[in-house]
Amino acid sequence: MTEKTFYNFTLFDGTGDQNQADAWFTVDTETGALTQRGTGQHPQTDETVDLNGQYVMPGFLNVHTHVTSNPDAFDGRFGDSEAESAVFAYQNLQKLLKSGVTFARQLGTDYDVDVKLKRMQKKGLLAHTPHFQASGRAFSMTGGHGDSPHGGWTVDSPDEMRKGVRTALKNGVDVVKMMATGGVMTPGDFMDDPQLSVTEMKTGVVEAHHKHRKVASHAEGNPGIQNALDAGVDSIEHGFYVTEAEAQQMLDQGTYLTPTLIAEWTIPAYGKGVLPDWEVKKCADALDDTYKNFKRAFKMGVKFTCGTDAGTPFNGFDMTPREFELLTKVGMTPAQAYQCSSLNSAALCEVADKYGTLEVGKQADFQVLKADPLADVKNVQQKDKQVYLGGQREF
Ligand SMILES: [Zn+2]
Structure with a gap:
């Protein structure tokens, strides 16, 4: 084992709301894990790295991305073949890592490209990519949100769901x-359209839980959010119209909320005159209501995660850092906004033993910033940040 010690930096480890000045930590370069940590005089190890008084914080976990979706094309597509999708997916994983995302959860990927890429990553064939979880294609009903030629897995009964x-x-x-409601990007498909039924979703949840896998449900409006909760999903994705009663049910059941604020924000911000009017209007109307609903849910204690829905219009794979600015508008402090990623996202994905915070025993996945992330959430938006995986510099 060789040991590398980083020193001379201010540390935000992702757990509380305080920085530690004049910090250092040591990484086992074979396992990538943190072996010791402290402040003041640092130990002499095989290698030492002076971080010159900069700021260190954990890499981000982004629990909702679509690496085969194209944020710059109005139909959301990169091409019509699996080969094209795979190449773009690889590039998008690299963009996520460059922006500071060291762990990304895929929630709907054309051709199941993410599942295949993950096998290649395990063989060491994908350079400069974050750790990730793969969902493959998303489950949807015939004619529902996500029923696209290569991206959807359509099921129309509990039995079809079970088999799928x-x-x-x-x-x-x-x-x-799973898709519990309609969405924004398909014409004639609305956030308050319920889609997969409670019974269909519940059947899928039982099967996934038998294999110790989580279920994430796209649910933007009602009654779909209620349906997804009654089916027992582990996270409500988007949840823009979450009611007080639903927030209470989420607390009772331990369900997480992935707000994907940036996805709702980019469409009215950049879409006027570019996207169809109906799509811009759907999002602008929803955004005001969303802040109101999220403020209430957050005050009640619902656990929010960090997810951006990267791949939707204008919502690129470099934009995760901007989500934290929007989370502060829900009433979070900068530290609380980062904890959506460091603590809550890691807990939702059941990877908190390895990822999320910078504590002894966990992976040294971190970013180095010029300015204090706790002083201003915009400081994490630095473009030329350094990004490390297991103590190895990737960008
Ligand atoms: Zn999505």
């Missing part, structure tokens, strides 16, 4: 994604 989820698990998915 079992097959996806056999293929190696880490997480199951």
Whole structure:
């Protein structure tokens, strides 16, 4: 084992709301894990790295991304072949890492490209990519949100769901994604359209949980959010119209909320005159209500995660850092906004033993910033930040 010690930096480890000045930590370069940590005089190890008084914080966990979706094309597509999708997915994983995302959960990927890429990553064939969980294609009803030629897995009965989820698990998915409501990007498809039924979703949830996998449900409006909660999903994705009663049910059941604020924000911000009017209007109307609903849910104690829905219009793979600025508008302090990523996202994905915070025993996945992230959430938006995986510099 060789040991590398980083020193001379201010540390925000992702757990509380305080920085530690004049910090250092040591990494086992074979396992990538932190072996010791402290302040003041640092130990002499095989290698030492002076971080010149900069700021260190954990790499981000982004629990909702779509690496085969194109944020710059109005139909959301990169091309019509699996080869094209795979190449773009690889590039998008690299963009995520460069922006500071060291762990990304895929929630709906054309051709199950993420499942296949993960197998290649395990063989060491994907350079400069974050750790990730793969969902493969998302489950949707015929004609529902996500029923696209290569991106959806349509099911129209509990039996079809059972067979589908079992097959996806056999293929190696880490997480199951289901569509409980309509969405923004399909014409004639609305946030308050309920889609997969409670029974269909519940059947999938039982199968996923039998294999110790989580279920993430796309649910933007009602009654779909309620349906997804009644089916027992582990996270409500988007949840823009979450009611007080639903927030209470989330607390009772331990369900997480992935707000994906940036996805709702980019469309009215950049879409006027570019995207169809109906799509811009759907998002602008929803954003005001969303802040109101999220403020209430957050005050009640619902656990928010960090997810951006990267791949939706204008919502690129470099934009995760901007989500934290929007989370502060829900009433969070900068530290609370980062904890959506460091603590809550790691807990939702059941990877908190390895990822999320910078504590002894966990992976040394971190970013180095010029300015204090606790002083201003915009400081994490630095473009030329340094990013490390297991103590190895990637960008
Ligand atoms: Zn999504």
